[in-house]
Amino acid sequence: MRRIPNRTAKFLLRMTIGCLLLLLLVLGSLMVRVAPAWVETPIASVSLWQNNRTGLRIMGYDFTCTSQKAAGQTIDRCTTTIQNSSLAMTLTHAKPYRAFETQGIICQAAFSGKAVPCEVWFDFATGNRPNVVVKDSLGLSNVDLQALRQQHFLSQISDSTWNDIVLGIAIAASLLAALSAWLDPNTLTKMFAGVSLGCLAYGLAQTGLGGMVYRAGREIDLSRWLGIVSNLAIVLGIVVGGAAIRLLRSHSRVARIFTILGSAYGIFSLVGYVLLFSVLALGFVD
Structure with a gap:
């Protein structure tokens, strides 16, 4: 099978990203016009x-x-x-x-x-x-x-369908981000991937350490413990993010893999949160 030239692949990727952005722009304008909250x-x-x-x-x-x-x-x-x-x-x-x-x-x-x-x-x-x-x-x-x-098609979409739409768009955006990081792992992409991995570490630390108070089986000052957990999670996120950015500067295969994974996770989270906040703020879901 003949391999697609890198320049052609980048062009097709940019065209796909442009189509996705245009789709989001059209969908957003339609949603604003018929938003239940307004x-x-x-x-x-x-x-x-x-x-x-x-x-x-x-x-x-x-x-x-x-x-x-x-x-x-x-x-x-x-x-x-x-x-x-x-x-x-x-x-x-x-x-x-x-x-x-x-x-x-x-x-x-x-x-x-x-x-x-x-x-x-x-x-x-x-x-x-x-x-x-x-x-x-x-x-x-x-x-x-x-x-x-x-x-009136937008008014007929159920909460579960909106959730599926948000998830589908977030997955599509993350796949495009992963493909972009694979084709062109530039400095900006690597920094974004490192920050995303730091945010992932922060979230995992918040979830894991925050739940320990319920598994401890003894009385613990909840507010104090959550404050400690929050500070530890921030420190861990900064350390992991900084280490990831430093690691991803290299041209090794491991660095490239983590750049792809970090970019995909970061875009998935960013797009997912923005879209979910939008449908909530506009009143399409309760």
Whole structure:
């Protein structure tokens, strides 16, 4: 089998990295536009039933809403258009403000002027803005519901699927980092790998030493012990990171292997944490 020239391999790698960055940019812009945490309408979302369970969720960005206070109550009214028909929702709060509780909220909904049953629920992403569940498929066919899912596809992704997406992107990024370190183990790559290995040592020390207090079988001042563990972990991380950077400066095979492993671990952790924080902050997962 003919070997791919190193220059061609580097070009293909950069193209792949560019495609991944473009994918992340597009995904990020779409997520920001429909982020549950940034909904400002009094009703955060509406979910429609399908086969006696929640089958479709539409965020409040598509709602037209009004609010009023009367007789010590807060009344929120929102409407949205679904398949050229109007869905109207009215929530009457027993208190003059929106509370993070379902008790005391009267939910009323109508589709094309016909009353349909509904209820409310809360999540941490939308705060005191309730989510409405319309316990009816509104006579929509499976084709109609599928079209709506495609139109609002980001709102249909479950927590577990988001976790899988984050994990998949982090793994892909780590593989690209490993390949980059293999093709071009430059000084910057080696320093990043050394710092990553130091961070790994810090994390392992925190986990291993921190858990010893529970295995000791005797009373230990927990806060004091965790303080000692934290300091030891920092020292170990710095020592390992410094030693790794010094080792990786050489051109040996061992140094190259550790450069690849360190780069892969560092990028996996960095991308994974950034993406996980993003989906949490934007409210796509609780």
